[in-house]
Amino acid sequence: MKSSDSLRFKLTSCAAVVFFLSAIIVGGIIYYRHQLEMVANKLMEDVVWVTYQFDREVRELRMALIDASVTDLDAMLLRYEILYSRTHLFRRGQVAEFVNTYDVASDELREAIALVEALDSQFLALAGRQDLLTTTLRAGLAEQLVTLQQLTETILLECNAQVASMKVDERETLLLLYAAVLVLILLIMSTGSVLVMALIKESRERADKANMLKAQSRELAQAVANAEAASQAKSEFMAVMSHEIRTPLNGVVGVADLLSDESMSQQGHQYVQVLKESASGLQAVINDILDYTKLEAGSLDLDRRPFDLKAFLDQLCAGYRLRSENDDLRFHCQLDSRLPDHVEGDVNRLRQVLMNLLNNAFKFTTEGIIVLKVAAEAEGGVKFTVSDTGCGIDASQQHRLFEPFSQVDTSIARRHEGTGLGLAICQRLVTAMGGNIGMESQLGLGSRFWFEIPLPGVEHEVSEGVSKITNGDRLPPWRVLVVEDNPINQTLARAMLEQLGQLVIVAGNGQEALETLNAERCDVVLMDMQMPVLDGLETTRRWRAQESQGHLPIIAMTANVMPEDRECCFEAGMDDIICKPFKREDLRRILTQYMDEFVGDATPSGSDRSLSDPMPLDTPHDKRVVRLPEPGIAPKSNSTAVSLSTSDVLDPEIVAELQESLDREVIEGLFSTYLTRLGARQANMQVMLEQGDRDSLRQAAHSLKGASSSLGCAAMARAASSLEQLALHDDVSSLQRRMAELETLKTLTRDSLKSARLLTS
Amino acid sequence: MKRHIMLGILVGWVASFNVAAQELASPSGPVILSVSGKITHFNMGNEAHFDREMLLALEQRKTLTHTPWHDGQVRFEGPLGRSLLEAVGASGTSMRVVALDDYAATVPVADFLDHNVILAMSQDGKPLKVRDHGPLFIIYPFDEEPGLLNEETLTRSVWQVKAIEIR
Numbered sequence: 001m002k003s004s005d006s007l008r009f010k011l012t013s014c015a016a017v018v019f020f021l022s023a024i025i026v027g028g029i030i031y032y033r034h035q036l037e038m039v040a041n042k043l044m045e046d047v048v049w050v051t052y053q054f055d056r057e058v059r060e061l062r063m064a065l066i067d068a069s070v071t072d073l074d075a076m077l078l079r080y081e082i083l084y085s086r087t088h089l090f091r092r093g094q095v096a097e098f099v100n101t102y103d104v105a106s107d108e109l110r111e112a113i114a115l116v117e118a119l120d121s122q123f124l125a126l127a128g129r130q131d132l133l134t135t136t137l138r139a140g141l142a143e144q145l146v147t148l149q150q151l152t153e154t155i156l157l158e159c160n161a162q163v164a165s166m167k168v169d170e171r172e173t174l175l176l177l178y179a180a181v182l183v184l185i186l187l188i189m190s191t192g193s194v195l196v197m198a199l200i201k202e203s204r205e206r207a208d209k210a211n212m213l214k215a216q217s218r219e220l221a222q223a224v225a226n227a228e229a230a231s232q233a234k235s236e237f238m239a240v241m242s243h244e245i246r247t248p249l250n251g252v253v254g255v256a257d258l259l260s261d262e263s264m265s266q267q268g269h270q271y272v273q274v275l276k277e278s279a280s281g282l283q284a285v286i287n288d289i290l291d292y293t294k295l296e297a298g299s300l301d302l303d304r305r306p307f308d309l310k311a312f313l314d315q316l317c318a319g320y321r322l323r324s325e326n327d328d329l330r331f332h333c334q335l336d337s338r339l340p341d342h343v344e345g346d347v348n349r350l351r352q353v354l355m356n357l358l359n360n361a362f363k364f365t366t367e368g369i370i371v372l373k374v375a376a377e378a379e380g381g382v383k384f385t386v387s388d389t390g391c392g393i394d395a396s397q398q399h400r401l402f403e404p405f406s407q408v409d410t411s412i413a414r415r416h417e418g419t420g421l422g423l424a425i426c427q428r429l430v431t432a433m434g435g436n437i438g439m440e441s442q443l444g445l446g447s448r449f450w451f452e453i454p455l456p457g458v459e460h461e462v463s464e465g466v467s468k469i470t471n472g473d474r475l476p477p478w479r480v481l482v483v484e485d486n487p488i489n490q491t492l493a494r495a496m497l498e499q500l501g502q503l504v505i506v507a508g509n510g511q512e513a514l515e516t517l518n519a520e521r522c523d524v525v526l527m528d529m530q531m532p533v534l535d536g537l538e539t540t541r542r543w544r545a546q547e548s549q550g551h552l553p554i555i556a557m558t559a560n561v562m563p564e565d566r567e568c569c570f571e572a573g574m575d576d577i578i579c580k581p582f583k584r585e586d587l588r589r590i591l592t593q594y595m596d597e598f599v600g601d602a603t604p605s606g607s608d609r610s611l612s613d614p615m616p617l618d619t620p621h622d623k624r625v626v627r628l629p630e631p632g633i634a635p636k637s638n639s640t641a642v643s644l645s646t647s648d649v650l651d652p653e654i655v656a657e658l659q660e661s662l663d664r665e666v667i668e669g670l671f672s673t674y675l676t677r678l679g680a681r682q683a684n685m686q687v688m689l690e691q692g693d694r695d696s697l698r699q700a701a702h703s704l705k706g707a708s709s710s711l712g713c714a715a716m717a718r719a720a721s722s723l724e725q726l727a728l729h730d731d732v733s734s735l736q737r738r739m740a741e742l743e744t745l746k747t748l749t750r751d752s753l754k755s756a757r758l759l760t761s
Numbered sequence: 762m763k764r765h766i767m768l769g770i771l772v773g774w775v776a777s778f779n780v781a782a783q784e785l786a787s788p789s790g791p792v793i794l795s796v797s798g799k800i801t802h803f804n805m806g807n808e809a810h811f812d813r814e815m816l817l818a819l820e821q822r823k824t825l826t827h828t829p830w831h832d833g834q835v836r837f838e839g840p841l842g843r844s845l846l847e848a849v850g851a852s853g854t855s856m857r858v859v860a861l862d863d864y865a866a867t868v869p870v871a872d873f874l875d876h877n878v879i880l881a882m883s884q885d886g887k888p889l890k891v892r893d894h895g896p897l898f899i900i901y902p903f904d905e906e907p908g909l910l911n912e913e914t915l916t917r918s919v920w921q922v923k924a925i926e927i928r
Contacts, residue, residue, distance in 0.1 A: 042912050081891035082862050093830040
């Protein structure tokens with residue numbers, strides 16, 4: 001239907017064009033013929049005119065002949081001369097050509113000219129001799145002229161007839177052409193009207209189509225709006241559910257925390273441990289979801305305040321150092337000496353990102369080292385790098401890391417719990433803080449995650465979020481008023497605070513709290529938000545209105561973590577917020593902030609210093625990290641390891657770097673682990689070689705190369721590299737030789753390490 | 762080239778001065794052309810009559826051209842139309858040219874001033890007789906100015922001219 005329409009349209013267009021061109025051509029022909037006719041007409045007129053003149057002149061001469069006796073003879077002779085001149089026009093020029101072409105009265109014309117010429121001698125003889133014009137001569141001349149007159153009359157009539165017939169012919173041709181033009185115009189008009197009809201039909205169809213598209217786009221927009229609304233509803237549902245789960249979870253976490261301090265059986269302790277771990281896992285998941293929901297909603301508010309960067313990092317690292325206290329895993333924190341003491345930034349968000357990266361590193365590293373490096377960058381930037389020697393991430397998976405709900409693969413997801421939101425949250429937080437985040441990793445060798453954010457240094461300010469009172473210290477006993485209506489939470493808060501050595505007073509609602517505050521002195525208030533009688537916000541407002549001496553710190557306890565909730569708390573006059581569920585450590589941290597003001601400028605205890613990194617930091621920061629091996633280190637030579645010196649076996653630069661950045665024991669641990677695993681690697685490779693599994697052999701060699709070069713065992717790395725290159729193609733005996741070479745190098749490396757005092761046993 | 766033009770103008774000016782200074786001579790031979798109407802120089806009543814000698818004394822020109830009445834290119838010779846106008850001190854805008862057979866045509870004076878129109882007296886070196894469309898034949902330079910070859914100009918190409926009346 002559609003295609004036949006378009007075919008018809010094309011045909012009609014073609015026809016219209018053809019007709020139009022034909023009309024133009026015929027028009028051109030008509031114009032050309034008109035031009036020709038103008039010339040021809042002139043010629044025909046000339047012919048008629050000349051023949052008429054010829055005839056007339058004969059008549060004039062006859063008249064003159066009759067009058068010649070009475071008038072001048074010369075007049076008659078002049079007439080003859082003129083008549084003679086007329087004959088010239090038939091003998092040459094256009095008229096002669098016309099007469100010859102159409103063969104008009106040619107016999108008569110020839111006769112007439114001959115007659116005129118015959119008269120010539122008779123007339124010439126008369127010149128000046130009137131006496132010769134006798135009556136007989138006159139009669140003779142008259143008779144000849146009568147004959148001539150008859151001829152010229154015939155000529156005139158025939159020419160006239162010829163011209164008339166030519167004109168009729170021409171007119172008929174033109175009429176035919178005009179008729180053709182008329183027909184063509186009619187055809188053009190009809191095809192034109194067909195085209196116009198087609199165009200009208202098409203434009204109507206187009207309008208219909210446009211209307212349909214408009215309707216579809218409206219439907220699409222509606223669908224998008226619906227989808228957005230649904231997504232919004234889902235986000236809200238998640239936020240609400242998470243919030244609803246938080247409140248009872250507060251009880252679970254708190255009770256588990258308290259239970260673990262109770263004396264009970266070994267079995268009981270194990271159960272409590274499992275309970276605690278599960279609860280904190282659940283808490284982490286809920287926190288992630290809430291964070292992500294907030295980030296997606298775009299309601300992330302940064303709380304920029306000045307804080308002590310080094311103290312913050314010391315505190316953070318202290319916890320991880322404890323976690324790494326086993327033989328296989330070491331944790332190191334390296335701080336750039338150029339870092340400013342006090343910086344401005346959102347310390348809580350920074351902690352969140354760092355903990356996420358460090359937790360990941362610990363999660364995926366079973367042995368080796370994890371290093372947190374903090375370096376000052378240009379223009380107030382600070383770069384945080386977390387490197388590990390864990391399982392690493394395949395290059396093809398790396399780009400998906402920062403997408404939400406993506407863990408590297410499902411097998412890892414089974415082994416390690418998590419929402420897969422951590423890195424997505426980190427990325428959004430870092431971006432929100434005006435920085436950027438990135439990573440490099442090699443499968444089987446380790447990963448390095450880094451982020452750089454602007455943390456401009458500030459002059460010394462009251463530090464917040466970082467305490468001068470450190471983990472080991474006991475808190476001074478303060479009078480703490482807990483305002484909470486839920487009996488479980490009352491018990492929980494009381495127990496936690498008492499364990500922190502605080503004196504606890506409990507009030508069941510805002511009204512009771514105000515009464516208590518009026519009756520006795522309190523140092524700090526922990527205030528629940530939703531309570532019967534008088535809620536937390538209103539209670540705070542009333543107290544602030546009547547507060548007479550000093551400023552009483554009031555800390556909100558809430559599960560509402562959205563920024564607008566925080567804003568409400570601060571507007572009501574609260575000083576801080578502690579998020580439910582909280583642990584003893586959270587309580588401790590927040591209390592310390594207010595106690596610091598009383599501790600003032602007291603010298604920090606020795607234990608504080610002991611938490612910071614023991615290593616000197618005056619060397620360039622980039623040398624203090626164990627370098628990730630570059631892929632494919634080419635072997636320097638293929639020579640056997642027989643005559644290698646220590647400097648050939650070990651890369652002095654890397655060894656120096658290791659010594660510079662790590663403790664002796666750590667280094668020794670690393671190397672002994674390396675050598676132990678080397679034996680196992682060799683055994684595996686031998687099996688692979690015997691089974692002919694060359695691809696696995698190549699991968700094992702590649703892995704050995706990476707491990708060796710990162711520890712500076714250069715000779716071993718070279719041997720492994722050449723083995724890697726040859727594994728697929730070389731013959732078995734040659735590979736066996738190379739395996740033997742590895743064994744030699746193992747001994748050589750051990751000896752070199754011992755002589756370099758990097759290994760004692 | 763420029764110099765020739767300057768010279769031409771000078772000669773023309775001097776010539777017109779001479780003509781203006783002298784009275785128009787009287788014809789000694791048979792009169793072949795009489796000019797009447799708006800003229801300032803006369804030699805017969807209020808007309809100027811010319812014989813062959815007087816016409817030959819005017820500025821002459823040769824015109825090589827084709828015409829509808831001849832075969833091939835023909836060489837015509839005779840006085841320039843505008844020199845005739847000068848000679849009689851013509852001041853009109855058009856001319857009534859009358860032939861021996863009383864054929865008459867109106868020719869604008871501008872034609873004589875703008876184009877090198879001659880009153881041909883000879884054809885291919887032979888004097889034009891009445892039987893050859895003489896004695897005077899108004900010849901336009903058709904070959905030099907092909908634009909002149911049109912119906913209008915052709916009707917103005919009067920042969921056997923005997924009188925001109927300036928209007």
